[in-house]
Structure formats: structure tokens, C-alpha cells
Amino acid sequence: MEKQTITIYDVAREAAVSMATVSRVVNGNPNVKPATRKKVLEVIDRLDYRPNAVARGLASKKTTTVGVIIPDVSNAYFASLARGIDDVATMYKYNIILANSDGDDKKEINVLNTLLAKQVDGVIFMGHHLTESIRGEFSRSKTPIVLAGSIDPDQQVGSVNIDYREATKDATNKLIKSGNEKVAFISGPLLDPINGQLRLNGYKDALKENNMTYNEGLVFESEYSYKAGLNLYDRVAHSNATAAVVADDELAVGLLNSLTDKGISVPGEFEIITSNNSLFTDMARPSVSSISQPLYDIGAVAMRLLTKLMNKEDIEEKSVILPYDLIEKGSTK
Amino acid sequence: MEKQTITIYDVAREAAVSMATVSRVVNGNPNVKPATRKKVLEVIDRLDYRPNAVARGLASKKTTTVGVIIPDVSNAYFASLARGIDDVATMYKYNIILANSDGDDKKEINVLNTLLAKQVDGVIFMGHHLTESIRGEFSRSKTPIVLAGSIDPDQQVGSVNIDYREATKDATNKLIKSGNEKVAFISGPLLDPINGQLRLNGYKDALKENNMTYNEGLVFESEYSYKAGLNLYDRVAHSNATAAVVADDELAVGLLNSLTDKGISVPGEFEIITSNNSLFTDMARPSVSSISQPLYDIGAVAMRLLTKLMNKEDIEEKSVILPYDLIEKGSTK
DNA sequence: ATGAAAGCGCTAACAA
DNA sequence: TTGTTAGCGCTTTCAT
Numbered sequence: 001m002e003k004q005t006i007t008i009y010d011v012a013r014e015a016a017v018s019m020a021t022v023s024r025v026v027n028g029n030p031n032v033k034p035a036t037r038k039k040v041l042e043v044i045d046r047l048d049y050r051p052n053a054v055a056r057g058l059a060s061k062k063t064t065t066v067g068v069i070i071p072d073v074s075n076a077y078f079a080s081l082a083r084g085i086d087d088v089a090t091m092y093k094y095n096i097i098l099a100n101s102d103g104d105d106k107k108e109i110n111v112l113n114t115l116l117a118k119q120v121d122g123v124i125f126m127g128h129h130l131t132e133s134i135r136g137e138f139s140r141s142k143t144p145i146v147l148a149g150s151i152d153p154d155q156q157v158g159s160v161n162i163d164y165r166e167a168t169k170d171a172t173n174k175l176i177k178s179g180n181e182k183v184a185f186i187s188g189p190l191l192d193p194i195n196g197q198l199r200l201n202g203y204k205d206a207l208k209e210n211n212m213t214y215n216e217g218l219v220f221e222s223e224y225s226y227k228a229g230l231n232l233y234d235r236v237a238h239s240n241a242t243a244a245v246v247a248d249d250e251l252a253v254g255l256l257n258s259l260t261d262k263g264i265s266v267p268g269e270f271e272i273i274t275s276n277n278s279l280f281t282d283m284a285r286p287s288v289s290s291i292s293q294p295l296y297d298i299g300a301v302a303m304r305l306l307t308k309l310m311n312k313e314d315i316e317e318k319s320v321i322l323p324y325d326l327i328e329k330g331s332t333k
Numbered sequence: 334m335e336k337q338t339i340t341i342y343d344v345a346r347e348a349a350v351s352m353a354t355v356s357r358v359v360n361g362n363p364n365v366k367p368a369t370r371k372k373v374l375e376v377i378d379r380l381d382y383r384p385n386a387v388a389r390g391l392a393s394k395k396t397t398t399v400g401v402i403i404p405d406v407s408n409a410y411f412a413s414l415a416r417g418i419d420d421v422a423t424m425y426k427y428n429i430i431l432a433n434s435d436g437d438d439k440k441e442i443n444v445l446n447t448l449l450a451k452q453v454d455g456v457i458f459m460g461h462h463l464t465e466s467i468r469g470e471f472s473r474s475k476t477p478i479v480l481a482g483s484i485d486p487d488q489q490v491g492s493v494n495i496d497y498r499e500a501t502k503d504a505t506n507k508l509i510k511s512g513n514e515k516v517a518f519i520s521g522p523l524l525d526p527i528n529g530q531l532r533l534n535g536y537k538d539a540l541k542e543n544n545m546t547y548n549e550g551l552v553f554e555s556e557y558s559y560k561a562g563l564n565l566y567d568r569v570a571h572s573n574a575t576a577a578v579v580a581d582d583e584l585a586v587g588l589l590n591s592l593t594d595k596g597i598s599v600p601g602e603f604e605i606i607t608s609n610n611s612l613f614t615d616m617a618r619p620s621v622s623s624i625s626q627p628l629y630d631i632g633a634v635a636m637r638l639l640t641k642l643m644n645k646e647d648i649e650e651k652s653v654i655l656p657y658d659l660i661e662k663g664s665t666k
Numbered sequence: 667a668t669g670a671a672a673g674c675g676c677t678a679a680c681a682a
Numbered sequence: 683t684t685g686t687t688a689g690c691g692c693t694t695t696c697a698t
Contacts, residue, residue, distance in 0.1 A: 007675055018685045023677060033683060053451040054390045055675030058690045063387060065430070065451070073406055074416040074629075083407040086433050095447065097398070098431040100419050114428065118386040118398070226612055253616050260618070279559055283586050285593070285618050296407075340691055351669045356693060366667060388691030391674045 006049045015043040026051055057119060066306060067115030067123040068096045071103040075224075076249075076278050077295065078126055081148050084299025085124055092307045094121070105131045112137055122306045124299075125157075126150050128192040144309035148302035149295070151193045158309060158318040160302040164194050167291045167324045168202030169209075171245045171273040174326065176210045178333050180243035180271060183207075184236055186220040186255070187247035195221075199247055222251060229254015233262060243271040249280045252288055256331060260285075272331040286330025294322050339382045348376040359384055390452060399639060400448030400456040401429045404436040408557075409582075409611050410628065411459055414481050417632025418457055425640045427454070438464045445470055455639045457632075458490075459483050461525040477642035481635035482628070484526045491642060491651040493635040497527050500624045500657045501535030502542075504578045504606040507659065509543050511666050513576035513604060516540075517569055519553040519588070520580035528554075532580055555584060562587015566595060576604040582613045585621055589664060593618075605664040619663025627655050 008026070012019045017040060024032050025040045032040075043049070057063040068085055070078050082098065089096050097120060099111040108127065112134070115123060122144040127134075130152050138145055138157055147159035175183045185203045190196035200219070207214050217239055222228045229251040236244065236255065246252035252274035256266055264270055266286055274281060277292035301320055308315055341359070345352045350373060357365050358373045365373075376382070390396040401418055403411050415431065422429050430453060432444040441460065445467070448456060455477040460467075463485050471478050471490050480492035501518075508516045518536045523529035533552070540547050550572055555561045562584040569577065569588065579585035585607035589599055597603055599619055607614060610625035634653055641648055 005675090009675075019676080020678085020685060020687095021683085024684085027677085031683060036683080050446065050450050052391075052675050053447075054387055054396060055690090056677075057387045058385075058391050058692090059675075059677040061677095061690075068431075072416065073419070074409070074412040076407070076409065076412075079407040079409075079412045082431075083405065083433065086406070086431065090432070095430050095432060095451065097428050098401075098415075098419065099423070099428060100416065113383065114386075117383050118428065226616060250612070257616065257618065279583070280613075280616060283559060283590065283613060283616060285590065338691090342691075352692080353669060353671095353694080354667085357668085360693085364667060369667075385691050388674090389693075391676085392691075392693040394674075394693095 006047050008049070008051070011040065011043050011047060011049050014047065015040045061119070062121055063119050064093055065095045065097060065118070065120050066303075066310075067112070067118070067120040068098045069101050069108060069111055069115070069123065069125045069127070070098060071101055071127055073098065073100060076280070077149075077276055080278075080295035081126060081299035081302075084296040084301075085148065085303045087296075088300045088303035088307070092303075094303075094307070096124075101127065103128055105133060108134050109137055112141075116141065116143060122146070122310045124148050124302055124306060128188065128194065130193075144306055146302045146306045146309065149293075149298050151198070153193055153197075155319055158302075158305050158315070158320075160298050160305060160320040160322065162293050162298070162322050162324040164198035165202035165205070167275075167293075167326075168199040168245060169205045170202075170326055171275075171291055172203050172206035173209065174332065175243040175245065175271055175273060176206060176212065178243075178271065180241075181212070182215075182218060182239065182241040182243070184218045184220060184239060184241035184244035186222060186232065186236075186244050186251065188222065188224045188251075190219075190221055195247060203245060224248040224251055226250040226254040229256075230258045233258035237262075237264075242269065244273075246272060246274045249274050249276045249278045249288070249290070252290075253280050253284045256284055256286075256288060267331050267333050271333060273326075277325075277327055281329065284331075289329045289332040290327050292325040292327045294324070297322055339380050341382070341384070344373065344376050344380060344382050347380065348373045394452075395454055396452050397426055398428050398430060398451070398453050399636075399643075400445070400451075400453040401431045402434050402441060402444055402448070402456065402458045402460070403431060404434055404460055406431065406433060409613070410482075410609055413611075413628035414459060414632035414635075417629040417634075418481065418636045420629075421633045421636035421640070425636075427636075427640070429457075434460065436461055438466060441467050442470055445474075449474065449476060455479070455643045457481050457635055457639060461521065461527065463526075477639055479635045479639045479642065482626075482631050484531070486526055486530075488652055491635075491638050491648070491653075493631050493638060493653040493655065495626050495631070495655050495657040497531035498535035498538070500608075500626075500659075501532040501578060502538045503535075503659050504608075504624055505536050505539035506542065507665065508576040508578065508604055508606060509539060509545065511576075511604065513574075514545070515548075515551060515572065515574040515576070517551045517553060517572060517574035517577035519555060519565065519569075519577050519584065521555065521557045523552075523554050528580060536578060557581040557584055559583040559587040562589075563591045566591035570595075570597075575602065577606075579605060579607045582607050582609045582611045582621070582623070585623075586613050586617045589617055589619075589621060600664050600666050604666060606659075610660055614662065617664075622662045622665040623660050625658040625660045627657070630655055
């Protein structure tokens with residue numbers, strides 16, 4: 001690379017000061033006489049000098065870059081989190097290295113290691129399920145890590161979420177109150193703690209509160225996708241459920257469309273409440289009632305928490321729970 | 334930072350070789366006796382040595398990192414491109430620094446500069462509209478740049494797109510052939526070259542081919558959003574159009590829903606063809622016919638092109654045009 | 667096949 | 683307020 005490599009040394013020479021002084025003005029160190037500062041700034045401008053962040057990183061041991069591990073940016077849920085993360089990162093002068101993992105254990109570990117090799121100052125991790133191995137890496141790492149919209153059963157690192165259990169309980173309750181005696185629970189893999197532990201327990205809580213018995217036949221494990229939702233019709237119909245709490249919007253709209261395509265009226269004959277209140281829920285006809293998670297904020301707060309961690313500030317509480325809402329739209333009575 | 338900083342020097346000492354040799358085995362340089370290599374690898378493993386990419390970057394002047402400037406990751410269109418970019422980047426051992434610009438000139442320039450300061454090996458830029466200033470930065474930069482799904486009128490940098498003009502012509506033609514005498518053209522800002530030059534001209538081409546006169550009253554400039562689509566009803570109804578080619582899926586579904594909510598049957602009384610064939614088009618009822626752009630591939634090919642540029646390989650053609658399709662679904666007869 | 671040594675461009679004591 | 687001088691951890695000639 002024969003980049004017009006203007007270095008701090010060139011500036012120092014032209015301005016007839018030392019590198020240290022140039023470094024000081026570049027870094028806003030107050031210990032510089034205004035006249036000197038002015039002179040240096042002029043030269044910087046004239047030479048079009050741009051500090052080399054890599055050299056700076058090596059010398060200072062800080063890269064002002066954080067790693068973001070995400071299952072899939074093209075998934076609306078995670079993309080919203082990512083946007084929140086980047087905005088706050090920018091606000092605090094960080095950049096993000098974004099890496100897709102597909103939720104795959106090997107890739108997650110791989111990418112975490114390359115991020116650490118790149119000396120990121122911190123990491124934000126998103127994933128449905130934290131495997132033993134990734135948690136091992138986390139506990140081994142000296143670099144601050146925060147989970148966004150993801151659960152670590154033993155909370156060794158920071159995290160930002162909503163209360164999935166309570167939210168699911170609320171949704172289920174609403175469906176029960178409106179007269180449904182068989183409410184289905186439709187989620188992604190129950191192996192994922194958010195589904196198998198928090199949401200499912202919230203669902204059970206609601207049943208218990210209403211003296212209804214838990215029936216495994218009403219629990220449906222599915223992939224998170226529109227197509228999977230479409231294909232759910234037969235199984236759900238077979239269960240005689242008349243309502244469902246669904247853990248994913250694509251899934252929910254898929255189910256909704258398969259229902260209405262078969263002539264079953266929503267919400268008349270079947271009610272649905274989904275979980276992310278994404279644009280999908282507004283576009284569907286009828287629109288879909290939903291728990292509303294502050295996705296952008298979850299990302300933003302996670303990044304904010306990470307800045308504190310990177311700064312070695314004291315943290316009041318490293319597991320943050322943000323509020324949710326229940327938005328009633330067209331898919332509930 | 335008191336990271337357990339194991340350096341190449343530690344490895345060299347433990348393995349009783351020189352730093353240079355360690356560097357060779359780490360970098361897969363063949364000039365190392367197998368026995369030596371083995372010994373070094375053992376020590377690396379034992380010490381859990383991980384090369385510092387920042388130091389490597391400073392010494393080699395390559396960071397294996399590329400910058401990606403994107404208007405908004407939480408927009409499905411760009412998120413798809415981003416996913417394609419990252420997958421190919423990973424394939425070629427690059428990481429991406431992702432930065433949202435909101436299509437804002439100042440932010441774009443800002444972020445481009447910090448990316449260059451971070452010594453990225455290349456940049457992928459996405460944006461609706463290349464301002465003079467950003468194009469100035471591009472031409473000044475020695476770092477390879479490729480546009481993905483974006484048009485630079487004077488093609489100074491590489492780019493990957495579809496033929497928006499031809500695609501829009503096809504879509505318009507289809508609508509005309511099916512009997513519509515007033516076909517609306519609904520896009521984002523006409524200031525953006527993709528809309529104002531390519532798409533609009535494709536629309537005009539189709540009119541001309543069919544001996545129809547161009548009527549400005551049928552051209553609607555709008556924001557790219559679902560909500561904007563919903564609000565389009567009055568204006569569109571007023572124009573007496575009976576069909577529309579729309580440049581954005583959210584916009585299209587918004588229009589569709591506002592139409593059906595008002596009791597206008599689609600496609601019976603109004604036909605729609607949109608542009609990105611995203612999941613939105615399948616979820617809507619009726620589903621929306623669409624031009625199908627290979628978004629993931631546009632991103633992937635852009636990144637592939639960038640790898641060639643970074644590698645100083647010869648490029649056959651730096652403006653790549655990928656094929657599109659016209660997918661007929663429920664919103665056309 | 668291996669080693670010695672000079673940087674890469676910057677920060678951060680430490681002096682002055 | 684300013685300068686001197688070590689590094690930061692690695693790659694890369696150039697010797698050997």
C-alpha cells in the first residue's frame with residue numbers, strides 16, 4: 001500500500017514541534033499553548049493528516065471498536081437490536097464489527113476469537129442459546145461482554161432483556177380471560193432458555209392462575225419463520241386450540257394467514273398474540289396483537305452498559321430488565 | 334488493560350526459536366522445518382497464544398477489515414445486502430465494520446473518514462443518493478470502494494446493481510398489457526438516481542412502447558415506509574390510476590392495505606407490482622407481485638468485487654449488473 | 667531453514 | 683508547556 005502516508009512525524013516536523021505535542025493536540029490534551037495548538041492544527045489541515053487508528057490502538061491498547069455477534073442481521077428482530085447498538089456506539093465514539101453467527105456454536109466461538117484477536121474493547125452477544133462452550137469462552141475472557149435480548153442462565157456477564165416470563169403470562173392471561181379454554185403455546189426451540197424456561201413458565205403461570213391444567217398437546221415447537229407458521233395449521237387445528245401465544249412475528253403471521261386461508265376467522269374463531277410487535281404485525285390483515293419489546297432500546301442499553309464496563313465504572317446492576325407492553329390489535333377480541 | 338498478554342516473543346522464547354520463525358508458522362510460511370513447526374505449534378497451544386491483529390495490522394499495513402456504510406440496518410432491503418456482504422467477507426477472512434448513515438451526507442463523510450482512519454482495506458457503500466461531497470471523498474481515496482445496490486452516475490468506483498430501468502419497464506408493461514390505461518409510478522425521492530433516472534425512465538420507456546402519453550399526475554414521490562404507503566390512498570385515488578408500479582415493498586403494502594381497507598379490490602380494481610420481493614410481499618393479503626432483486630447476491634458480489642480490488646487483481650468490469658425476475662402473485666391479474 | 671534487527675505510527679511516562 | 687524516548691506486538695528484509 002503506497003497510501004500518501006502522512007504521519008504524526010511529518011506534522012511535527014512541519015510545525016516545528018515534537019511528536020508528543022502533535023499527539024497532544026490531536027487528543028485534545030489541554031497542556032498545549034493555544035498558539036502552538038493553532039499552529040499544529042494548521043499543519044494538520046494543510047497536510048490533510050489523519051491519525052492512524054491502528055498505531056494508536058497498538059500504543060494505547062484501545063481500539064474504540066466493539067464486536068457484535070448476531071445470529072442474522074437480515075432478521076428484523078436482531079436488526080433492530082443492532083441499530084440500537086450502533087447508535088449508542090457511535091454516540092460514544094465506538095465502531096462496531098458486526099459478525100453473523102447463524103446461532104452456530106462453532107461460528108460463535110470462531111468469531112469471538114477473531115474479535116478478541118482484533119483487540120475489540122468489548123463484545124455484545126446476541127443468540128438464542130448460549131452453549132457451554134461459548135459460556136466457557138466468556139468466563140475466560142478479560143474483555144467485557146454484554147448480552148442483548150439473550151439469556152445466560154448463570155448471569156456471568158451483563159445482559160439486557162425484558163421479563164419474557166411475565167410478558168408471556170400476561171398474553172396468555174388475556175387470551176384466557178377472553179374465554180379461550182385451549183390456548184396454544186407456540187415458540188422456537190424449547191432448548192433455548194427464553195422459550196423453554198421463561199416463556200413456557202409464564203404460560204404455565206397463567207394457566208395455574210386460572211386453574212387450568214397444563215396440556216403438552218398445546219405446546220408447539222417450531223422454527224422461527226413465516227413458512228413454518230404456514231405449516232403449523234394442521235397441527236394447531238388438530239389440537240382444538242382456539243387461541244395462541246406465539247414467540248415470533250413471522251411465525252405468527254404465517255399461522256394467521258394459514259388460518260384465514262382455510263376460512264377460519266381471526267379473531268372470531270381463533271385469537272393470536274405474538275411477541276415482537278414488528279412491522280409484520282401491522283401489515284398483516286387482521287393486524288396482530290402483540291407483546292411490544294423495546295428492541296432498539298435493548299440494543300442501545302446493552303451498548304451503554306458495555307461502555308460502562310469498558311470504562312471500569314461501577315455498575316449498579318448488570319442484568320437489566322426493560323419494560324414491555326401488550327398492544328391489542330386486530331387478532332384479539 | 335492487564336490482559337494476559339502472551340506475545341510472539343513469549344512463544345519464541347519457550348520454543349527456543351526466533352520471533353521470525355514463530356511469525357512464519359503463524360502465517361503458514363512454508364520455509365519452516367516440520368519439526369520446528371510442530372514444536373512452535375505446541376508452545377502456541379500450551380500458552381494459548383493469540384496473535385494481536387492490531388500489531389499485525391500496523392506492521393503489515395493490512396487489517397483484513399472492510400468498512401460497510403449502510404443507511405439503516407434495520408431496513409430489510411439493506412439488511413439483506415449486509416448479510417450477503419458479511420458472508421463473502423467471512424469467506425475471504427475479512428471482518429466488517431458496519432456503520433449506519435441514515436443516508437445523511439455529513440454522517441456518511443464522517444464515518445468514511447473514521448473508517449479510513451481505522452485503516453480498513455476497503456469500503457462497501459450503500460446509499461440512495463451519492464452527494465457531491467461523498468463522491469469527492471471517493472475519488473480522493475486510495476482505498477478501494479464498491480457500491481452495493483447504489484448508483485454512481487459517473488461510475489468512478491465499482492458497483493453492483495440490477496437493471497432498474499429495464500425492470501421497471503417490464504413491470505409497467507405487464508400492467509399496461511393487462512389493460513390498465515392509467516398506471517401510477519410510485520417511488521422514493523426522484524432526486525435519487527435509481528428513482529429519478531433509472532426507474533422513471535423505465536416507466537416512460539414502457540409508456541412510449543405502448544404509445545401512451547406520460548402524465549406527471551401519475552408520478553408519486555413518497556417516503557419509503559409502510560405508513561407513507563397508507564397515506565397515499567387519497568392522492569392515488571384522485572389520479573384515477575388503476576394500477577401502480579411501486580419502488581418499495583413497505584410502501585406497496587401500505588398502499589395495498591389502504592386500498593383494501595377502503596373496499597377497493599386488489600387486483601380486481603387495482604393492480605400493484607412492487608420492487609424487492611421481500612417477505613412483506615408474501616405476508617400481505619393478497620400477496621404482492623414484485624420484481625425480484627437478488628439482494629443477498631448483490632451484497633455478496635459487491636464484497637467479492639471488493640476482494641479483487643483489494644488484491645489488485647484485474648477486473649473485467651467494475652460495474653456489475655445482476656439479473657432480476659418478475660414474480661407474479663396475488664396483486665396482479 | 668532460521669535469526670537479527672529495523673521499523674509500522676502512535677502513546678505515555680519521564681524529564682526538562 | 684514541551685521534548686525525549688521507550689515501547690506496543692508484529693512483519694519483513696537481509697544475512698547467514
